[in-house]
Amino acid sequence: MMTQYEIVVGLETHIQLNTETKIFCSCKADSWGAEPNTNICPVCSGLPGVLPVLNAEAVQKAALLAAAMHAEINPVSYFDRKNYFYPDLPKGYQITQFDEPIGKGGYLDVHMPDGSTRRVHIHKLHLEEDAGKTKIEAGRRLVDFNRCGVPLVEMVTEPELHSGEEAAQYLTELRQLLRWIGVSEADMERGHLRCDANVSIREAGSTVLNTKTEIKNMNSIESIRQAITLEAQRQIAAVEAGERVESYTLDWDADTGTLRKMRSKETEADYRYFREPDLLPVKLSEEEIARIESSLPELPYARKMRFIAEYQLSAYDADILTSERSLADYFEETVRLSSAAPKTVSNWMMNDLLRLMNDLGKSASELRLRPAELAEIIDLVESGKISPATGKALLRKVEESGRKPSEIVTAEGLGLIGDEDALRSQIAAVLSESPSEVANFKAGKESLLGWFVGQVMRRTGGKADPKRTRELLLEILRK
Ligand SMILES: [Zn+2]
Numbered sequence: 438m439m440t441q442y443e444i445v446v447g448l449e450t451h452i453q454l455n456t457e458t459k460i461f462c463s464c465k466a467d468s469w470g471a472e473p474n475t476n477i478c479p480v481c482s483g484l485p486g487v488l489p490v491l492n493a494e495a496v497q498k499a500a501l502l503a504a505a506m507h508a509e510i511n512p513v514s515y516f517d518r519k520n521y522f523y524p525d526l527p528k529g530y531q532i533t534q535f536d537e538p539i540g541k542g543g544y545l546d547v548h549m550p551d552g553s554t555r556r557v558h559i560h561k562l563h564l565e566e567d568a569g570k571t572k573i574e575a576g577r578r579l580v581d582f583n584r585c586g587v588p589l590v591e592m593v594t595e596p597e598l599h600s601g602e603e604a605a606q607y608l609t610e611l612r613q614l615l616r617w618i619g620v621s622e623a624d625m626e627r628g629h630l631r632c633d634a635n636v637s638i639r640e641a642g643s644t645v646l647n648t649k650t651e652i653k654n655m656n657s658i659e660s661i662r663q664a665i666t667l668e669a670q671r672q673i674a675a676v677e678a679g680e681r682v683e684s685y686t687l688d689w690d691a692d693t694g695t696l697r698k699m700r701s702k703e704t705e706a707d708y709r710y711f712r713e714p715d716l717l718p719v720k721l722s723e724e725e726i727a728r729i730e731s732s733l734p735e736l737p738y739a740r741k742m743r744f745i746a747e748y749q750l751s752a753y754d755a756d757i758l759t760s761e762r763s764l765a766d767y768f769e770e771t772v773r774l775s776s777a778a779p780k781t782v783s784n785w786m787m788n789d790l791l792r793l794m795n796d797l798g799k800s801a802s803e804l805r806l807r808p809a810e811l812a813e814i815i816d817l818v819e820s821g822k823i824s825p826a827t828g829k830a831l832l833r834k835v836e837e838s839g840r841k842p843s844e845i846v847t848a849e850g851l852g853l854i855g856d857e858d859a860l861r862s863q864i865a866a867v868l869s870e871s872p873s874e875v876a877n878f879k880a881g882k883e884s885l886l887g888w889f890v891g892q893v894m895r896r897t898g899g900k901a902d903p904k905r906t907r908e909l910l911l912e913i914l915r916k
Contacts, residue, residue: 557591
């Protein structure tokens with residue numbers, strides 16, 4: 438009988454907080470694209486005789502993230518020195534949190550496409566500073582300290598994921614959550630969200646944790662899915678061939694889709710942690726913790742489920758409308774302001790607003806067309822004052838001009854002709870031009886009604902109210 442294997446995956450993520458300044462100095466936190474070593478000061482470049490000053494915004498954002506992960510916010514946490522030598526670490530140590538971090542426990546529920554849910558527990562959640570970057574150019578190693586001191590939250594999961602697919606879904610939901618609560622831009626390509634994966638295999642049904650390998654440098658969700666799948670297959674093949682899985686670090690090469698062996702792993706004891714003597718303990722009062730916890734917005738999955746229950750949306754629509762918080766807010770505000778059914782508002786957003794956003798490369802919060810204007814357009818269409826086609830065209834006109842929909846309708850004469858006298862005169866003109874069709878209709882060929890409506894539409898450039906036109910035509914022709 439063939440052995441069945443279970444894949445065991447734990448993820449280690451580094452989340453760059455979107456604070457204004459770095460964690461221990463007043464340099465800008467985000468220096469993406471800046472010239473190397475232009476966003477540094479004596480503190481973050483590790484000159485002797487300087488003291489770090491803790492950025493309160495970083496503490497607030499890390500605590501909010503802990504709350505969103507259902508972790509306990511630690512009322513007193515400490516910073517520690519993690520000692521190691523590397524050219525991108527000018528102090529020779531990294532300031533991080535070791536045994537008393539800001540968050541304790543917590544979990545993220547991962548919702549798989551098949552409807553199942555996997556609860557992934559958090560083993561560690563702490564604040565730390567980022568290191569710099571090195572690169573090899575023309576045979577020389579160059580160092581850029583711009584990234585030194587950027588605030589990070591490191592978050593490590595328990596080994597509770599069981600495929601590349603599940604790991605990818607965890608990252609997808611984590612990225613959505615980080616943006617939702619506004620603590621990180623979570624752009625993986627820019628390194629705002631970095632992920633390493635620990636991968637091992639075991640016989641299905643077993644609970645032992647076998648030797649794991651660590652995969653680094655996966656900078657997209659697709660890379661994570663592929664690299665974990667590939668590494669698990671390699672380990673299974675090795676075990677089947679009677680070999681042992683050895684503990685080492687692998688480097689993912691996205692260009693070739695392959696893994697390369699880097700080095701054997703250090704263990705925690707190699708770092709000789711001790712309390713950072715230059716920083717006070719981080720204290721959060723009961724009131725502050727309560728305030729942070731209560732400031733947490735309704736989270737994406739809960740909001741999606743509420744959209745389905747409260748507005749009778751399909752799971753598909755609710756999923757897309759809650760993909761970003763600004764889009765979900767936009768939807769609910771439009772529903773509140775419009776007299777149309779929520780499903781109608783959802784259709785307008787799913788079909789037309791998302792297309793407009795996509796064409797313009799804007800998020801919902803960046804649009805000039807606000808929920809009030811979208812609600813007005815939907816109501817104009819629903820009440821028969823403008824045609825659906827005019828309504829769709831109005832979205833772009835409002836976005837481009839910033840004018841009110843009703844103003845544009847009046848100025849450009851876009852309103853449907855619902856005025857009875859005006860419609861009657863248009864109908865009279867059509868009937869007098871088509872005596873034989875009128876005779877045929879009166880002889881019983883009532884299917885010509887649609888043709889008459891079409892002629893009135895043509896004469897009015899599509900602006901006749903179709904429902905009212907049909908009613909008046911029947912009244913006149915049946916006399
Ligand atoms: Zn600095």
